Amino acid sequence: MNLCANDVVSSELPPSPTSSSSLSIDVDESSEARIRRLITEHPVIIFSRSSCSMCHVMKTLLAIIGVHPTVIELNDHDEIAAVPSSSFIRDSSAPAVFIGGASFGGLETLVALHLSGHLVPKLIEVGALTVGHVQC
Numbered sequence: 001m002n003l004c005a006n007d008v009v010s011s012e013l014p015p016s017p018t019s020s021s022s023l024s025i026d027v028d029e030s031s032e033a034r035i036r037r038l039i040t041e042h043p044v045i046i047f048s049r050s051s052c053s054m055c056h057v058m059k060t061l062l063a064i065i066g067v068h069p070t071v072i073e074l075n076d077h078d079e080i081a082a083v084p085s086s087s088f089i090r091d092s093s094a095p096a097v098f099i100g101g102a103s104f105g106g107l108e109t110l111v112a113l114h115l116s117g118h119l120v121p122k123l124i125e126v127g128a129l130t131v132g133h134v135q136c
Helices: 031-041 053-065 107-115 119-125
Strands: 008-011 044-048 070-073 096-099 129-132
Touching: 044 053, 053 107, 053 119, 107 119, 119 129
Parallel strands: 044 070
Antiparallel strands: 008 129, 044 096
């Protein structure tokens, strides 16, 4: 998908779930199962640390584009942070972003995807953004 400079991109916000529903802890659900559920239920999800500057940059980049990702602050969720990072998050010291259920790595990968022109189309594909085409 090619986007023109005049294309209008807007975020499509699904009904916001209450934090007690999608982010709730089911005592019968393992931390790994919960992480998998979160990744599949949300079009864009970031596993972050509140004190991480790269995490802040990732959240800011997505916000500027118009995406409002689900953000899981690992320092607030010890049960998720305890899951071995190799299972879901490639580098536990950096933010990890999942788009459409697939891991896109950390900040460097996200910025490269954006600079190559592939980020916005991917976000549109997974329903995190909608685009209204204006003739160029």
